[in-house]
Amino acid sequence: MLPDLKTLLVVNPHAGKGRGRRIFPAVRGLLEPAIPGLETRVSEYAGHAVEIGQEAAQGGVERIITIGGDGTPFEVINGLYAAGRPQRPVELGMIPAGTGNSFLRDFSILSWRDAVDGILVGRRRRVDLVEIACEMNGKPVQRYFLNILGVGLIADILQLTNEKLKGFGRFSYSLAVLLRLARGMRNRLQLDIDGETLEIADSALVISNSKFTGGGMKIAPMADSADGKADLVIFQEVSRRDILGIFSRVFKGTHVAHPRVKTRRVAAVTIDGDPRQLLMADGELLGHTPLRLRVLPGELEILA
Secondary structure (H helix, E strand, O other), X not given: OOOOOOEEEEEOXXXXXXXXXXXXXXXXXXXXXXXXXXXXXXXXXXXXXXXXXXXXXXXXXXXXXXXXXXXXXXXXXXXXXXXXXXXXXXXXXXXXXXXXXXXXXXXXXXXXHHHHHHHHOOOEEEEEEEEEEEEEOOEEEEEEEOOEEEEOHXXXXXXXXXXXXXXXXXXHHHHHHHHHHOOOOOOEEEEEEOOEEEEEEOOEEEEEOOXXXXXXXXXXXXXXXXXXXXXXXXXXXXXXXXXXXXXXXXXXXHHHHOOOEEEEEEOEEEEEEEOOOEEEEOOEEEEEEEEEEEEEEEEXXXXX
């Protein structure tokens, strides 16, 4: 059973090419009888859910349920934590309506009905939250993510998709991969991993709190969102041919056996790059290195 908490439903109507808008009436019809006084806010533009999260933290909201993709809870969480840790804990429910819905896949929640069922029975899980500090437009910023951080290549692919290739529909991401690979990898990265220094070249990085990204890509197959660690996946000194071979195996998670792929489990890491590397968290472009990251163990309680 759900305890009687002040609850806000945040809807992204644009998620999944309008799927958020389409499922909203059915979701509301199931939630309202179980949650007296349920309030609803609609996210109308990029960054609006951050503002909604800030207002929720100030207004004493105790439970937030989102309808959207991975980016909607990302924005809500960053609104909740905009002024530091919320004074009172806020539990989070997520109803998948986006393209990827990667985080919930760790719990075998693949549909909005599965998610609603878990929320209604009050199934709870403690999960880690990851705090990052980086540079955006030349200024230091602090952000939080639940799912994945991409450093370099993966962030570049997302930027290319968003800025130039969205008109190609479901082929846009694959086309962006090919176009980005044509540029090759030219960088030098310095990492400080829990006090140990590592220098690598021509590499890309993923730091995962959970197993999946991009929907079905099992980018960090050993990740556990409740173990107090993030999984660092390093694509080290990779050629174009290496990357194509690696990505062909990423949906099954067997890419981690590739000789150019290294994995580490980290509680904290700092990363600097030459040139500066673009960053992406939970499908949202953030800024650039230098990056400082730390895991906040068991920080969030989610309904899933």
